[in-house]
Amino acid sequence: MNDSHLSAESILQAVAGxxxxxxxxxxxxxxxxxxxxxxxxxxVMAVLASIPLFSVIYMLLVEGGSRLDWEALTALPPxxxxxxxxxxxxxxxxxxxxxxxxxxxxxxxxxxxxxxxILDPNSKLAQTARxxxxxxxxxxxxxxxxxxxxxxxxxxxxxxxxxxGMALAVLMLPTVILAAEQAMMMVPKKMKDAAFGMGCTRTxxxxxxxxxxxxxxxxxxxxxxxxxxxxxxxxxxxxxxxxNYYLSSLTEPTASLSILIFxxxxxxxxxxxxxxxxxxxxxxxxxxVLNVVARFVGRQxx
Amino acid sequence: xxxxAETVMLDSASTSxxxxxxxxxxxxxxxxxxxxxxxxxxxxxxxxxxxxxxGPSGCGKSTVLRxxxxxxxxxxxxxxxxxxxxxxxxxxxxxxDPVVVRRYIxxxxxxxxxxxxxxxxNVAFGLRLNRFKGDLSERVEQALRGAALWNEVKDKLKNSGxxxxxxxxxxxxxxxxxxxEPDMLLMDEPCSALDPIxxxxxxxxxxxLKEKYTIAIVTHNMQQAMRVADTTAFFAVDISQGSRTGYLxxxxxTRQIFEQPQQQLTREYVRGEFS
Ligand SMILES: Nc1ncnc2c1ncn2[C@@H]1O[C@H](COP(=O)(O)OP(=O)(O)O)[C@@H](O)[C@H]1O
Ligand SMILES: [Mg+2]
Numbered sequence: 090m091n092d093s094h095l096s097a098e099s100i101l102q103a104v105a106g107x108x109x110x111x112x113x114x115x116x117x118x119x120x121x122x123x124x125x126x127x128x129x130x131x132x133v134m135a136v137l138a139s140i141p142l143f144s145v146i147y148m149l150l151v152e153g154g155s156r157l158d159w160e161a162l163t164a165l166p167p168x169x170x171x172x173x174x175x176x177x178x179x180x181x182x183x184x185x186x187x188x189x190x191x192x193x194x195x196x197x198x199x200x201x202x203x204x205x206x207i208l209d210p211n212s213k214l215a216q217t218a219r220x221x222x223x224x225x226x227x228x229x230x231x232x233x234x235x236x237x238x239x240x241x242x243x244x245x246x247x248x249x250x251x252x253x254g255m256a257l258a259v260l261m262l263p264t265v266i267l268a269a270e271q272a273m274m275m276v277p278k279k280m281k282d283a284a285f286g287m288g289c290t291r292t293x294x295x296x297x298x299x300x301x302x303x304x305x306x307x308x309x310x311x312x313x314x315x316x317x318x319x320x321x322x323x324x325x326x327x328x329x330x331x332x333n334y335y336l337s338s339l340t341e342p343t344a345s346l347s348i349l350i351f352x353x354x355x356x357x358x359x360x361x362x363x364x365x366x367x368x369x370x371x372x373x374x375x376x377x378v379l380n381v382v383a384r385f386v387g388r389q390x391x
Numbered sequence: 392x393x394x395x396a397e398t399v400m401l402d403s404a405s406t407s408x409x410x411x412x413x414x415x416x417x418x419x420x421x422x423x424x425x426x427x428x429x430x431x432x433x434x435x436x437x438x439x440x441x442x443x444x445x446g447p448s449g450c451g452k453s454t455v456l457r458x459x460x461x462x463x464x465x466x467x468x469x470x471x472x473x474x475x476x477x478x479x480x481x482x483x484x485x486x487x488d489p490v491v492v493r494r495y496i497x498x499x500x501x502x503x504x505x506x507x508x509x510x511x512x513n514v515a516f517g518l519r520l521n522r523f524k525g526d527l528s529e530r531v532e533q534a535l536r537g538a539a540l541w542n543e544v545k546d547k548l549k550n551s552g553x554x555x556x557x558x559x560x561x562x563x564x565x566x567x568x569x570x571x572e573p574d575m576l577l578m579d580e581p582c583s584a585l586d587p588i589x590x591x592x593x594x595x596x597x598x599x600l601k602e603k604y605t606i607a608i609v610t611h612n613m614q615q616a617m618r619v620a621d622t623t624a625f626f627a628v629d630i631s632q633g634s635r636t637g638y639l640x641x642x643x644x645t646r647q648i649f650e651q652p653q654q655q656l657t658r659e660y661v662r663g664e665f666s
Contacts, residue, residue: 277504279500279502279504280504280506280507282462282465282500282504283500283504283505283506283564283567284506284516285462285465285493286460286462286493286497286498286500286568287493287494287497287516287517287520287567287568287571288490288491288492288493288494288517288520288521289490289520290490293520297516297520298506301507301508302506302507
């Protein structure tokens, strides 16, 4: 308390020592006007940037909300002139395929990023893998579908949930690798030194310190990859195709929300179009929940 | 470790009591790549004593200290020539596993570096690592008491170690290091990031800890060396060969080093004529 008192006094003295100046605002000075105009401009742009997002959400709520009921969530898709129906099988299909993709891409991605971040960050292999992962994040998603079609669908002679999950896994992998590498590189060196100093082997340092410490960041990356995969339709066209029935085996064609939206929105029937809106709303809600969860886990810093 | 082999006895001119030497560090050369960082230094370390390493910055105090538990092996360009005999075994022997060495010789770093886990898990870390079979909570409490931190944290063992103040974090690191009851503790400027009150606490703690452990501490602060160290080793930088190579100038009882140094260089340093 004493300190601030003293320093306030010394400031006053310093000011008093100088020639007194006009300290009032001058609202019409060029400098002030420019600054004000720039602030206003950025503000307007920020509003403009959020218009698409909010209008999409608004439209989805208006158009899809009216049809979103228990039947829509659980019933099977209606045929052409049928009334009612829903997309329960597509919700299950999307969740199952995203689950398969997660099970494939997360272990591979995390182990690969351990290599990139810790074991040998500067090796040729690591540099190549890192470069390819970056390229792959901008990969047209339809190519992942074509690739899995050529390798899995052709050899298994059937569209399947497995193939769909594999195509999504290909798309998720680079995101998981890069996010996990980043998260592990953020673990401070002094923490790793502490672990080595306790007599940890390199494996123990990775397992007991680097992975747990980087986990929030890794999970954020995983969640974002999952959210991205859930909304994909192009890679599923060639791999999972669609089905009008509930999933009974992983090796048969499988419904997904994104393909259902794609199919139904082009049909000339009101019922199907309404269901496409409702399915879009469900998809957005799934992605939104995953994003919120990702943020929440990412923030939980110990 | 039960097989404590021969313990070298070293005749000590400075003190009346001769103590067992736990570790005899005989450095011929320490290199980082082509750079000769430290040369020709012999540092015997006595059991249940505190040895302080002092000297101007860059003279290789940390390098020498980190050679004593093979922490420097983590630096790829590091190369050690010489012998560090620990209970009769050369820790640089090809058959020795550096990971095992570090379990017997704990380390406290300049920057407090608790793990981002709970206070309890921080202290239990080494015990779990060594697959400790006994009562974990009891040992954690014992270590926290040993590090004079128990009363401050006993009600919040589940909180993150990172939520503590700097001084508390450093004592947490000490608790973590002593929980596994290592034989020796190496401390590299453990108080340099702490305020004077926290520094005092850590110093008092060191004086208690030496009953059970042998401690080697690097310090920049000569008052600190005088307050805690039984023996002081003074290192300096030799720039005569156009390089900056550290070496041991003089070592002896702390009193003697500060009051009757044998070397001109030591005298100038302890008088504060250079740093
Ligand atoms: N990891 C390293 N790589 C290369 N040179 C190093 C490394 N660590 C220390 N050195 C060099 O070794 C010398 C001794 O350093 P250090 O042991 O840290 O000194 P001190 O602890 O006495 O200040 C310095 O010249 C320093 O630049
Ligand atoms: Mg140092």
